[in-house]
Each structure stands twice: as structure tokens, then as C-alpha cells.
Amino acid sequence: MEYRLQSDGSLKTQGEIRQLNSNVSFPRVWNADVCASLNIDPVLESPRPEASGAYKQVIRNGAVQSGGNWVQAWTETDMFADTTIDGVTTTKAEYEAAFQAGLDADAAKFSRSKRNDLLKETDFYALTDVTLSAEMTTYRQTLRDITTHSNFPHLEDADWPTKP
DSSP states (O other), X not given: OEEEETTTOOEEEHHHHHHHTTTOOOOSSOOHHHHHHHTEEEEEOOOOOOOSSTTEEEXXXXXXXXXTEEEEEEEEEESOOOEEETTEEEOHHHHHHHHHHXXXXXXXXXXXXXXXXXXXXXXXXXXXXXXXXXXHHXXXXXXXXXXXXXXXXXXXXXXXXXXX
């Protein structure tokens, strides 16, 4: 639980409020009377909004008054910005490209792992003493070719072949 000091608007945890008032004996439950005597307002949790874009992030930004209560405030910011270090400028677009490359690499790793697991499930059909059906041959070849799919590496369930 978080509280807002009425004196300066700063946010404190219950433990920090106790430290600021070390000579006070506190009840187990802090009701409106306790808050009034300490000149604090409880800050209610509010749902964290979704970011509006791929390279945006939502971070806590204090508290705002809403409907007579203090609630958590949220701010959306860009994940990246242009930087210059030792005379070398890296643009926001370069950071975004590198971040996306990492996401793509992770998605590709996951897709390949899933593909390998699906192939292992059907390996016994490809043994020398078993005749592989045409449907199973096509299924296994489609799994091997999944990396050439137009949505790779960000495959959806519908992109995967159906096991015969």
C-alpha cells in the first residue's frame, strides 16, 4: 500500500510512514481516522494501461486525484531516444532496429524449437521398417520448410501445418 503525504505530495510506503513517525504506535488496520491524523492519503491501485506502440513503455508517474481518491498515475514514454556518447550518435531508429532484431531472434528460436519438437513426435513414422504415408511426408516437409513461411519468425497457430 502506498500513501501520499499531504504536506508535500510525496509518495511513501507504510513502512516509510512508520519510520517518519517512529514515536507513534500504529494500529494493525489503517482506517480514514489514522490517515487523517497522519495527514496522509491512501493511494489506490489503478490498472496499468497498455502501451500504444511497439517501442513505447508505460511507467508509474506518481499519483493523481480521481473521483475524490488518489490513484496511481501512469505515463507512456518512448523506449529509446537518440544518444551521443564520446561523439558517436546512435539514433532512436537504430536502437529500435536492434531491439526488434533481438525479438525476432527470440521468436525464431522458439519457432525452430517448436518445429523440432513436432518433428520428433513423428520420427517413428520415418523409421526404415515403417512406410511413411504421403500426408505424413508432406506434414514433415512443411515443418522443415516453416522457416520460409511469410510470417516467420512470428508464426501464429494457423501458420503451422495440421498433423495428419
